[in-house]
Amino acid sequence: MGVKILKKDFFKRPTLIVAKELIGKYLVKKVDGKEMALMITEVEAYDGPRDKASHASRGMTDRNAIMFAEGGYIYVYLCYGMYNMLNFVTGEKDYPAAILIRGVEGFDGPGKLTRHLKIDRSFNKMEICPKSGLWVEDRGEVIAKKDIIRTPRIGVDYAGEIWKNKPYRFVLKT
DNA sequence: TAAGTGATCTCT
């Protein structure tokens, strides 16, 4: 029915649940005064201090400090010198967790989507809300459970057998 | 399949 803007309460829940439910929601970004809304089709969860694939696995640093905040914040960082990665912080305060937005409709890949939506590190530590110019909406789309595929995460071979094989990636079947 | 690219982390 109506468009619902997702608030902190949505993001403060357990990371894997939030990740799964983000599939089919709309990422909305203000670009040059115009709103672009794209359905989220691919995400990855990074959950807790023991997740070896997570930036938070080696404790808090200047870069990942925002992951320790309560859910509802934006975490953006630069990878490989040229790609900004967009994450949403989840869970309660002091519990380091975030969800990497890997793809939306039309832009398949974390680096590509940030490049096209002009998302850079200036969004780091901002709240996920219209005031920041970047937020998420529930537009009433219902995604069938069978249309969501779970797979291991991408590009985390260094995390060891246990963590690299966790099925923390959610993809919308096309 | 390899290389580009630069912030950040982990040693000295």
Place this chain on the structure above:
DNA sequence: GAGATCACTTAA
């Protein structure tokens, strides 16, 4: 301060 590393993409 120096060196290694990295949640990627593109062009062969």
